[in-house]
Amino acid sequence: EPEVTQTPSHQVTQMGQEVILRCVPISNHLYFYWYRQILGQKVEFLVSFYNNEISEKSEIFDDQFSVERPDGSNFTLKIRSTKLEDSAMYFCASSAQGRRGHGYTFGSGTRLTVV
Amino acid sequence: AQSVTQPDIHITVSEGASLELRCNYSYGATPYLFWYVQSPGQGLQLLLKYFSGDTLVQGIKGFEAEFKRSQSSFNLRKPSVHWSDAAEYFCAVGPSNFGNEKLTFGTGTRLTIIP
Secondary structure (H helix, E strand, C coil), X not given: CCCCEEECCEEEECCCCCEEEEEECCCCCCEEEEEEECCCCCEEEEEXXXXXXXXXXXXXXXXXXXXXXXXXXXXXXXECCCCHHHCEEEEEEEECCCCCCCCCEECCCEEEEEC | CCEEECCCCEEEEECCCCEEXXXXXXXXXXXXXXXXXXXXXXXXXXXXXXXXXXXXXXXHHHCEEEEEHHHCEEEEEECCCCHHHCEEEEEEEECCCCCCCCCEECCCEEEEEEC
8 A cells, every 4th residue: 555654753853953854755646744743732734735835834834844845756844943842743644636535644754852 | 714623532441342432523514534543652544534425434443433414523433442442543624625635633532441
């Protein structure tokens, strides 16, 4: 079964450093998403991306965040200057065009720890 | 705006007993609905989803859910739980438009299984 792949599975970074979280969506999917889950809390939508541009973003997704699809397979989330409160599990997801929610699939997540 | 309420933060059930996890949603049109399960430190695994048609949906691991439009509910059920079902369960709702499909998650219900 096709999978969404996220790397690394765990990243530790110092406050103020830049991090890039990487995702390889399912190959024929066209919609890409990032979600965040702070420890013990619910999963929250960050951003959706389609046709090489952001289609929707949440209040959490401020100027320190950016997303990019640098080539035909990767989808990245960059946090420019990490803060302690950015520590969370970050999930990538992708979905196909057409039938609602078709193939909506989450990756296994990247646990980001900011120290 | 769409929202999801999972009124039970924590449920404890004996192994072999039946289970029902509650989920209520708020959305102006016909939503599509998901249940995900998350084991500690792990990613999100899709249990089942509802788009349209039969309001009783079968999922993996013996789970089922019933969509009740009149009650705005999508409760998850299992006739007999196993110790391996101990996890966090999230209900999620998505919009009914094609394409960009941001999911809104509930706060989750933690399920504990006792012998």
